[in-house]
Structure formats: structure tokens, C-alpha cells
Amino acid sequence: xxxxxxxxxxxxxxxxxxxxxxxxxxxxxxxxxxxxxxxxxxxxxxxxxxxxxxxxxxxxxxxxxxxxxxxxxxxxxxxxxxxxxxxxxxxxxxxxxxxxxxxxxxxx
Amino acid sequence: xxxxxxxxxxxxxxxxxxxxxxxxxxxxxxxxxxxxxxxxxxxxxxxxxxxxxxxxxxxxxxxxxxxxxxxxxxxxxxxxxxxxxxxxxxxxxxxxxxxxxxxxxxxxxxxxxxxxxxxx
Numbered sequence: 001x002x003x004x005x006x007x008x009x010x011x012x013x014x015x016x017x018x019x020x021x022x023x024x025x026x027x028x029x030x031x032x033x034x035x036x037x038x039x040x041x042x043x044x045x046x047x048x049x050x051x052x053x054x055x056x057x058x059x060x061x062x063x064x065x066x067x068x069x070x071x072x073x074x075x076x077x078x079x080x081x082x083x084x085x086x087x088x089x090x091x092x093x094x095x096x097x098x099x100x101x102x103x104x105x106x107x108x
Numbered sequence: 109x110x111x112x113x114x115x116x117x118x119x120x121x122x123x124x125x126x127x128x129x130x131x132x133x134x135x136x137x138x139x140x141x142x143x144x145x146x147x148x149x150x151x152x153x154x155x156x157x158x159x160x161x162x163x164x165x166x167x168x169x170x171x172x173x174x175x176x177x178x179x180x181x182x183x184x185x186x187x188x189x190x191x192x193x194x195x196x197x198x199x200x201x202x203x204x205x206x207x208x209x210x211x212x213x214x215x216x217x218x219x220x221x222x223x224x225x226x227x228x
Contacts, residue, residue, distance in 0.1 A: 003153070036214035038154075045203055045221050046146075046154065051214035089154050093212045096169055097156040 004029065004090055004100035011106040017078040020103045022090030023071060030071035034093035037066060037075045040102075041086045049088075050075060082107050110135040112204050112219035120198075120226050126191040130204030130219060137185045138162040142207035144215060145178060145189045147200040155200075159207055160187055194226045 005023040012018040022029065022037075029035055035053045038046035048057055050066035053073060063078045073092070077084055085107040090100040116128035130143070137143065144159035158168035160178045168176050177190040191198060201223050205215035 034212050038215070045218040046215070047218070048208075048214050048216040051209065051216075057216065091154075091156075091214070096167060097212070099154045099156060102153040 006100040006103045009104045022073040028092040028094035035073040114222040149200045
């Protein structure tokens with residue numbers, strides 16, 4: 001299966017909100033509510049931020065939220081902070097699993 | 109709190125077999141979870157390799173299936189990855205992770221990752 005499509009980069013100023021999209025097909029993102037999002041700082045392991053499209057694990061800030069419309073899932077980060085600067089990856093069930101190509105978030 | 113730790117050779121020769129182990133601590137590998145391997149080539153994105161249940165049931169990435177074997181050792185509370193016929197394209201940081209919450213659920217937590225370089 002093909003990787004999910006994410007923008008290569010997004011940026012925002014502290015305090016602003018940004019949204020990262022993750023576009024797939026009806027065979028993955030659009031067909032199941034098994035979309036998760038991961039944050040990865042340089043040299044570190046990924047960290048789960050959102051699962052099942054919009055659920056937030058215990059300990060993850062409520063500034064992070066997820067949603068889905070059709071074949072596109074989205075991660076929104078509100079009240080941007082410097083520590084949010086990282087790479088973000090979406091992942092979907094697709095009969096197996098498929099990741100997005102990743103999005104580099106820069107906090108200006 | 110479950111923790112995972114990858115181990116294995118950091119250098120593998122082309123055409124050889126990559127072998128890694130993931131030790132699980134703070135919980136039992138026989139719990140109701142699947143256990144997964146994910147890799148990340150230097151400077152690139154994440155790629156799912158496959159996962160295993162303690163019963164031995166497996167799911168593999170179709171693009172790697174012919175070269176991948178994932179196994180579980182309940183006596184040692186660990187699971188392993190073997191990737192055969194490796195090339196430079198298999199050079200990556202390899203992560204193990206627990207599949208949390210349900211089958212096909214999210215990956216949480218992750219191990220710290222181990223870099224495997226394929227080179228002669």
C-alpha cells in the first residue's frame with residue numbers, strides 16, 4: 001500500500017494553532033477509525049499523541065486534538081509552544097498498517 | 109509501566125540476516141497485547157515491519173513479508189525480528205513497540221531504537 005500523504009512542513013508562531021493533514025484513501029484513513037499520530041523529537045523515539053482518530057492518551061496535553069473527514073485525518077495543535085517543534089507522523093490501519101511521510105513542525 | 113529495549117548487532121553484511129531482540133520489562137509479553145517492529149531509515153519516515161501476539165500469530169508488511177520473521181520467547185519475556193537478504197536499503201533505526209489498547213491499536217510505548225547499518 002502507498003504511504004499516507006502529509007505536508008512536508010508546517011510552521012506557526014507561539015500561541016497560534018496549526019493543523020497537519022494526513023490524506024489516504026477509503027481503504028485506509030477513510031475506511032477505519034484506527035488513525036494515530038506520533039510526535040518525534042530529533043534522536044528520540046516516537047511518542048503517541050492521538051489514537052483512534054481523536055482520543056488522547058493520559059498525560060498528553062489537551063492542546064493536541066485529532067479529527068477525520070472522509071479520507072483525510074487531521075492533527076491540530078493549539079497554543080503552540082516551543083517544545084512542540086518536532087516531526088509528526090500519522091498512521092492508519094489498512095489491512096496492515098501504513099504511515100504518513102511525516103511533517104516537520106517549526107515554531108517560529 | 110512497560111518498558112522496551114532493543115538489542116542486537118549494529119552492523120550486518122549485505123545479503124546477511126539482521127537479527128534483533130526486544131526485551132519487555134514492567135509487564136508480561138503474554139498480556140493481551142500485540143508487539144511490533146517499526147523502522148526508520150536515516151533522515152526518512154517510519155515504516156511498519158510487522159507484529160506478533162504471544163500465541164505466535166503474526167502480521168507482516170506485505171512489502172517485507174518474504175524476508176521477515178517475528179517470533180516470541182515467553183520464557184524470556186521478549187520478542188525478536190529477523191530480516192533476511194539485507195541490502196543498504198535496510199539500514200535504519202529499528203524500534204520495537206507495544207500495540208496498545210486493542211488489535212490494530214496504536215503503538216505505545218516504544219523502545220529507544222537501535223541503529224543497524226548494512227555494509228561490508
